């Protein structure tokens with residue numbers, strides 16, 4: 267069997283004029299950084315990388331050592347290549363400036379360096395989520411890149427992807443025409459194309475939500491989950507199964523593999539937080555991937571990719587996965 271590596275796939279995309287060469291380099295570098303993160307994650311207790319760092323991020327969350335390390339790996343890999351105008355991440359308050367000695371490029375890279383980090387110490391799958399935008403042509407930040415350059419709707423993403431560090435390390439990527447999955451071949455040191463055309467089935471009998479927040483949910487989500495739990499005897503007329511890994515990357519990967527619905531709704535725990543997940547580096551890239559695989563993604567009311575961001579670390583409710591179920595829960599919100 268002839269194996270198509272990520273590099274070969276990207277070269278062919280560039281040859282057929284689908285993907286500009288500088289975007290190809292950018293994806294290659296992100297993939298290389300993900301390989302390095304995968305290596306660090308896999309060391310576990312042997313690498314001294316488990317546990318918390320003595321720091322909090324801008325959102326007041328205690329950072330794990332691997333959150334900080336993964337962020338540094340992505341910054342260092344990407345800052346010198348000349349394809350980026352700047353970067354932003356869950357772990358940094360504001361936009362990261364490309365150091366003055368390096369050339370700048372046309373793209374912006376946004377990432378969650380290690381999603382699901384509460385799972386690191388218990389040896390459950392975690393991942394890196396990334397989104398690529400163009401730096402606005404008319405951007406004039408006087409040499410300083412402000413957060414405002416990143417505030418573009420998800421429809422303007424030119425690429426999105428994630429790496430999952432699980433029993434296998436995989437890179438799942440969309441350049442805007444379908445979703446490809448690459449598995450890391452550790453002997454070869456390369457990501458190899460293993461999933462040609464990832465698709466989310468339109469219907470499903472599996473859902474994912476953190477049920478412990480049930481008492482804080484809004485009425486449409488309560489109604490919908492009550493109906494799911496009522497099973498065959500209820501209004502939906504079928505039995506549903508539930509899975510909750512608490513790593514968005516792992517939950518989304520399951521949905522891309524066998525269908526399902528992922529929900530992180532708004533809840534009443536903290537009125538200043540409209541949901542837990544962040545728009546720019548969690549909801550938007552995952553929404554692009556899911557839509558490109560034939561699924562749907564909304565915030566309960568509108569398509570996630572249409573949301574006009576107002577801040578870098580903005581949070582949104584998320585409903586994504588199999589189209590029929592996303593449409594149903596969205597219609598319950600609209601009827602409310």
Ligand code: AHM
Pocket residue numbers: 327356378380381382383384476512513514515530542
């Ligand atoms: P993180 O980026 O700080 O790791 O948080 C995001 C994670 C998602 O991966 C996951 O879906 C969710 O938060 C888990 O939330 P909960 O702690 O409510 O289970």
Ligand code: MG
Pocket residue numbers: 356378380381382548
């Ligand atoms: Mg995250």
